[in-house]
Amino acid sequence: MISSLTGPLSASLFITRKCNLSCPYCRAVQPNRKDLDSAEWASIIDRLHSWGVRLYSITGGEPMIRKDIYDIVTHISKTRRLIPWLISNFSTMTKNKIDRLSDAGLFFLTASLDSLSDIGVKSDGSILDLLEYAKSKNIICSTITVIHRDNIHEIPDIMHKVTERGIVFDIGFFQHVGGLFSTPDSDLKVKDFSLLEDFRKQMRKHKLETGLIAPSWGYLNSDLKMYQEMSWKCPSAKDAFLVINNDGRLMPCQEYISNINVLAIENLNDPIWRREKAEIVNRCAGCYYGCYYQKVTVRPLDVLLDLYTMVKL
């Protein structure tokens, strides 16, 4: 309990660098790198647990292409009694696999969904039926949409179609940091920021009405100039969110890999990690990743507003 008060509460695990899709904005895939096996992931999770990590988002590459995905979820949920969250492109998802994930103790399930009109690779609306099925098994379900030049006009429609089925709607603005996660090319970025601002307004209203909009109030009200200029910098002294590479190395964020294996240090105060993280953050020109921004920026008033919405609904 004490470590969970001091350490980072969440970690993102790149359990594989392999993927069966090729998204134009994503560089996370490195198929030649060997992934740790499930026993090695169990040791990593145990170490992260001792540092205070309670919520584990399982990502990649495509996590569902691993046959032992159920063992990893079971270790988090049943063996350690922690919270597993799986993010998938859903291209190979079936009801049977959802049954197995549910038996393994999956808590949150997120499907990437960039369009409902066949634009790009993640545009199959039938994933909403599968998410509804997962909901019936008491798994909390959401979609996540990367907002970019080609889908901006249909985003409000996607938001309504997702939430009217009782599924949580989440977004990420297309990033172009040019590290190991995103492309360096900003071509896909929405040029007309008034469209983004207008949509954020709609999201705020819908969040109050339904409670099914995932981004925090702080994020929905933040200054979009940070996205325009990609100028947000995470604080290097604080580990609000950890990322682990498929070979067990610590990553200050999903764009950069350190040389330090999680099992090589006892805790996050180790000067080797602190120094390497500070150097990487120093070198980075900036980004505006919502996941990091929201974990670093938690405002008490926003939490109160969420509580109010929960009670009201």
Ligand SMILES: C[S@@+](CC[C@H](N)C(=O)[O-])C[C@H]1O[C@@H](n2cnc3c(N)ncnc32)[C@H](O)[C@@H]1O
């Ligand atoms: C890398 S994927 C891994 C999980 C799974 N393969 C999937 O597609 O959901 C995790 C999330 O990152 C998003 N993503 C990838 N590249 C991005 C970028 N350049 N900017 C914003 N989000 C990005 C994906 O769309 C997906 O929602």
